Amino acid sequence: MKSTIPMFCLAAALVALAGCDAAEQSAQKLVEKAEEAVQEVAREAISETVNELNKQVDDIQQSANEVLGKPEASQEQQDGEDEQKPSDQVMPPAGGVET
Incomplete structure (x- = not known):
């Protein structure tokens, strides 16, 4: 036992x-x-916060354009032109012209 x-x-x-x-x-x-x-909860919260912040920035930009008297369609065209300018322009060399 x-x-x-x-x-x-x-x-x-x-x-x-x-x-x-x-x-x-x-x-x-x-x-x-x-x-x-x-x-996952943190990702969702950050995503919602970023989306809300983007919306507020868009609203502020629209309000600023209205205060400045810029029509909305004109602003969209200007944004499109700004994006094309760097590729359309040829920058001269920084050191000057060699002889």
């Missing part, structure tokens, strides 16, 4: 350790899922 008690204790300890390992793995998976959820 004396030899069965230590064997029982050893078996119980092994079962407990296996249970602890399984619990640790479950806890780790839960932590990973929580991190993923937090990252």
Whole structure:
């Protein structure tokens, strides 16, 4: 009977350790899922904030154009021309003309 008690204790300890390992793995998976959820919520919040900020900037630009008396269609044409200017113009060399 004396030899069965230590064997029982050893078996119980092994079962407990296996249970602890399984619990640790479950806890780790839960932590990973929580991190993923937090990252997704953060992405959505940042995306919404950036979209709202862009909308406010557009509204401010439109208000500024109205105050300056620039019609909206003219502003769009000017933006298109500004984008084409660098490719249409040829810049002279910075060092001058060589002879």
